[in-house]
Amino acid sequence: MPNPPAQSAPPAPSVPPVVVTGAAGFIGFHVVRRLLAEGADVVGIDNLTPYYDPALKEARLAALASHPRFSFRRLDLADAAATAALFQEVAPRRVVHLAAQPGVRQSLVEPHPYVQSNVVAFLNVLEACRHGEIDHLVYASSSSVYGANRKVPFAERDNVDHPLSLYAATKKANELMAHSYAHLYGLPATGLRFFTVYGPWGRPDMAVYIFTDAIARGLPIRVAAAGRVWRDFTYVDDVVEGVVRILERPAAPDPAWDAFAPDPATSAAPHRVYNIGNNRPEELNHLIALIEQALGRSANRTDVPLPPGDVLSTAADIADLVRDTGFAPVTSLADGVARFVGWYRDYHGLAGGA
Secondary structure: OOOOOOOOOOOOOOOOOEEEEOOOOHHHHHHHHHHHHOOOOEEEEEOOOOOOOHHHHHHHHHHHHOOOOEEEEEOOOOOHHHHHHHHHHHOOOEEEEOOOOOOOOHHHHOOHHHHHHHHHHHHHHHHHHHHHOOOEEEEEEEHHHHOOOOOOOEOOOOOOOOOOOHHHHHHHHHHHHHHHHHHHHOOOEEEEEEOOEEOOOOOOOOHHHHHHHHHHOOOEEEEEHHHOOEEOOEEHHHHHHHHHHHHOOOOOOOOOOOOOOOOOOOOOOOEEEEEEOOOOOEEHHHHHHHHHHHHOOOOEEEEEOOOOOOOOEOOEOOHHHHHHHOOOOOOOHHHHHHHHHHHHHHHHOOOOOO
8 A cells, every 4th residue: 555645744833023113223223133033033114314324224224134034114103004004014913112213412402303203103103003913012211201300220110200301201101102002902012211222333322432432533522510420321232131031021910000009110901111221320430431441542521511301310220120031231331331342443444442
């Protein structure tokens, strides 16, 4: 009796791609790389706004372009119809929303783009997630929501009703909007309050890049409050580790949440917020010294007042992050600055010693 014909194995079920908005941005680029390394298909979205030199964004995309599981769509998320159409086409189950108009100081000068990019666009993403029945939306908030709060370290249970910039107000608005969608439609959503992220491919409007670039070129640096400013500088790889761990943990209602004593950090709806910070604030003067050491050059300093909208100190309480994910940032500022300066030299074609 002849053997029956061999049967091929059934095709493996297709796994929907992860959508990452702001994929050409600093954190978005690193999140995409990490997801691709873990075997995920990723659809990146960005509109390449010229808030800073788009050439850096193009270079990030070029570093991703050859990966067979990555596809890129140039799209303005403030366009509701285009956003809805893309989500319908891609049909993701998980979304990491990192697209935004960044920058505390610029929001004082040009406020309107912040509402379009951070509020209108976020509403369109929420609507697309609602209609697409997304399993988990992880979105970027900011440590700036703590505003006038002087109690440190900042904890998710602290009041965040006193923002000091429009940028911070838009990020607080994002948290409120996401919570309302979690409550109304059961959309699991988690907001991440990032603390002063830095590292290779970083934003040129941030202190680590600004100081490194100026010192390397022999230009003066403007130092706020004589450098007596503290920031919870957080290396980008640590931020990405937090993002991917939280992405795997869809927000769930807290059965112990008490409407008579409401906890701002949790909810009866499937919504959570987490701090992601290094939990080790460093003085700005120490950052400058580390950059000088890594470059082998001294800074030419000019002291200036603390700019409007800035705060003297940020520090993250990460107890909830550690409890729920088992992870805490591990990269020291000295190691992180050395890695950044190494990347800076390579990217700008500078020899060792600047």
